[in-house]
Amino acid sequence: MFIAHDETGGNVTASEAVKNRKYFCPVCLERVVLKSGNVKTPHFSHHRIVDCIRHLYKKESLAHLSAKHELYLSLNKNHTAAMEYYLPEIEQIPDLLVGKRAIEIQYSPISPMLIIERSKGYRTLGMDVIWVLDETALRINGPHVIPTHFQLSTQFHHALFTYQDRNRQLKKWTLHHHIGTGRWLFHVEGMDAEALMLDHEVMTRQMHQMNRQDIKRLIQHERRQKSRLNPTLTYIYQLGLNPADLPKHLLYITESERWIMNSPLEWKLYLMFALERGSLTIEGFRHFIRLREIQGAPQSEQVIHRLLGDYKTLYNSQ
Ligand SMILES: [Zn+2]
Structure with missing residues (x-):
């Protein structure tokens, strides 16, 4: 996480935070630790993630944190992006929220049921959500992509979205047809963070x-x-x-x-x-x-x- 409360209850980002001061989780109000120095991206962390009520904060790898940070900076050039904005009505904390669109970086596999449940949560607030997956976890075989059930469950208007930390590349993978044995015909294109704000309307495909x-x-x-x-x-x-x-x-x-x-x-x-x-x-x-x-x-x-x-x-x- 990048945002914590300081002792006065104000929001502090991890890059502004100072070692040896006390910081608190904005949701459960427990102490969180500032991790900075040796790590590439300063961030806060619960002592144990299970300490946070209802596990609202995801387990965040360094890759996840750096993707969130990069996308936040890019989106903020033209929009007002909110990072880790707590939505108490649905008890969810989208990584990024821009207007009515949540951006969730989901590198670790979770159950499709959870993806569906959380996506529904956003819809009850009139929002939608783009799940951004780890590109290196996506299996490609020749002309086919073979997504896991978890990856498939995140589909947004027939497409998967991925980020590659190494070259900071976002991609959109439009899934055309499932040809059996888990293989999909697809079209992939690179995109910039700005394209995360587009409608991504579905084109009707031929059989x-x-x-x-x-x-x-x-x-x-x-x-x-x-x-x-x-x-x-x-x-x-x-x-x-x-x-x-x-x-x-x-x-x-x-x-x-x-x-x-x-x-x-x-x-x-x-x-x-x-x-x-x-x-x-x-x-x-x-x-x-x-x-x-x-x-x-x-x-x-x-x-x-x-x-x-x-x-x-x-x-x-x-
Ligand atoms: Zn907490």
């Missing part, structure tokens, strides 16, 4: 047609699961399909698929099979679909109905 390589990877992945009840392989077998020559409507990835974990083949095969047998129920389909935990995602009912609509469109257009 993506999977190529032979994509299909092969998916099938191989399912075979490696070694489960006799593997839905993809079971439906392909039961429907008498040839994995190397699947019906065309199974090969397209639609926009609504971003909200589910089922592979692009799996949920379409489920519908194809259930429709052929005349056994499709919304209830059954809902149980089959595994929703992702993403902040700001549409309601589950909406996703289910969009998927059904997508399948119908694909089926009718083949």
Whole structure:
């Protein structure tokens, strides 16, 4: 943390603070220690983070602190950014707050549920939040990015935002389509801190047609699961399909698929099979679909109905 109270109750930033004076946490009012000298970025720290009520302050690595400091300085050129501003109504302390936008630097992985909960907190105050991740923790494999569930849960208008401390580079990773096995097609661009204040509106994407390589990877992945009840392989077998020559409507990835974990083949095969047998129920389909935990995602009912609509469109257009 960078802001603490001094003995008179006034706010002091860590760079103004002086060794051997007493400083206090603005939230729990317990003593905090000034860390300066050997560290690159002076900051305050609780004796033990668990001492602070409700763990409002995050565990902050030095990388986290330096990212917060850099972004604060950059944003303050054109805006009035507040650092560590305590919002008592929701008991949250965004790293940075500029107008109605919170910026949260989240380098350590936390549960998607927590990301969703905290993002909701901001929304109840009419704010939104951009989560900034550690770029070095983002896994890239050739033309694909393979984000963890935690990273995915932070999506803001279909994009992930990262910071790289070494070169002070912010990046925006727009996630286009999930092509199965955790891989996403993406577009990455560098951006300056100022772009954190933009709307980042979503452009509607075309459907993506999977190529032979994509299909092969998916099938191989399912075979490696070694489960006799593997839905993809079971439906392909039961429907008498040839994995190397699947019906065309199974090969397209639609926009609504971003909200589910089922592979692009799996949920379409489920519908194809259930429709052929005349056994499709919304209830059954809902149980089959595994929703992702993403902040700001549409309601589950909406996703289910969009998927059904997508399948119908694909089926009718083949
Ligand atoms: Zn505290």
